[in-house]
Amino acid sequence: MAQIPKQTIVRVIDLETGGNGPHDVCEIGWQDVIQTDDGRWQLDLERGSLLVNPGRPISAETMAVHHIRDSDLAGAPLWKEVAASVLQPTRPVVALAAHRASFEQRYCTPRLTGGAQWICTWKCAMRLWPHLQRFSNQMLRYQRMPEGLIHQLGLPAHRAMPDAYVTAHHLRDMLNVSSIERLLAWSAEPGLLPRVPSGPDRGKSWDLIDSKVVEQFLMDRDRDVRFTAETEMVRRGAASVADVDSEPSQGSLL
Structure with a gap:
C-alpha cells in the first residue's frame, strides 16, 4: 500500500444510474474530506454534482427513486467524457470513498480513477459501530446524527451530491477515530x-x-x-x- 501523505484529501463519490449497464450513470456527486494541519479530518467546501447522459431512456421505476428524468439530461455529457474530471481531480486526492463502494466501482473503473484506492463506509461502519441496528447511508444519518450535518444539504436523498454529503460525515467521523490505512484495509475485505x-x-x-x-x-x-x-x-x-x-x-x- 502506498504511503499516506501527512495532509491529504479523500473524495467521497455517489452515483445515480438509469439502469445496470456499464455506462448507465445519470448523475455523479462528490464531497471532499480533508485532513487539517492538526491531524483532524473535516468536510471541505469542495462539493458538487454533474448530470450525465446514460445514452438510453431511464425507466419509470428508476426515475421513481431519484426523480431524474430524460428531459433533465438533454445536452448532458456522456460518462466517458466527464468521469475522469471528477475521479482524477487536480487536487491531491489520496483515495476515493463511497457507501457500499462496490456499486460505484462498477462504473468508476481503475482506468477512470487512475487506479485510486477505495474506502467503503458501509464496511467500515459495521466494524466501528457494530451496535447500530442498520447500516444504510440514511439510517446511519439518523441513528448517529453526525455533528455539523446541515439537514437541507443532505436532501433530497437518492440524489448524488446530497448522498455524498451525508456519507462524508460518516467518513469524517471514521477517520477521526481510526487511521486511513485501517479503513482501506477493511474496505479491501468482504463486509x-x-x-x-x-x-x-x-x-x-x-x-x-x-x-x-x-x-x-x-x-x-x-x-x-x-x-x-x-x-x-x-x-x-x-x-x-x-x-x-x-x-x-x-x-x-x-
Whole structure:
C-alpha cells in the first residue's frame, strides 16, 4: 500500500444510474474530506454534482427513486467524457470513498480513477459501530446524527451530491477515530456483518449462536456472510476454512 501523505484529501463519490449497464450513470456527486494541519479530518467546501447522459431512456421505476428524468439530461455529457474530471481531480486526492463502494466501482473503473484506492463506509461502519441496528447511508444519518450535518444539504436523498454529503460525515467521523490505512484495509475485505442476516437466528450476534449453525453459513452464496462466518469460526479457535472472494460485489443490505 502506498504511503499516506501527512495532509491529504479523500473524495467521497455517489452515483445515480438509469439502469445496470456499464455506462448507465445519470448523475455523479462528490464531497471532499480533508485532513487539517492538526491531524483532524473535516468536510471541505469542495462539493458538487454533474448530470450525465446514460445514452438510453431511464425507466419509470428508476426515475421513481431519484426523480431524474430524460428531459433533465438533454445536452448532458456522456460518462466517458466527464468521469475522469471528477475521479482524477487536480487536487491531491489520496483515495476515493463511497457507501457500499462496490456499486460505484462498477462504473468508476481503475482506468477512470487512475487506479485510486477505495474506502467503503458501509464496511467500515459495521466494524466501528457494530451496535447500530442498520447500516444504510440514511439510517446511519439518523441513528448517529453526525455533528455539523446541515439537514437541507443532505436532501433530497437518492440524489448524488446530497448522498455524498451525508456519507462524508460518516467518513469524517471514521477517520477521526481510526487511521486511513485501517479503513482501506477493511474496505479491501468482504463486509463483516455484526449479526446473523437470515434464518431462525436472524438478528442475533454471531457469538451467541451454535458453532454448527455458523458452519452452515460457510457455504452461503453471499461472500460477506461466508467471510463473517469464517471470521467467527477463527475467533472460536478453528483454522481458516474458506478462501473468501474479495472482488467488489453489491451484496445484500442489512
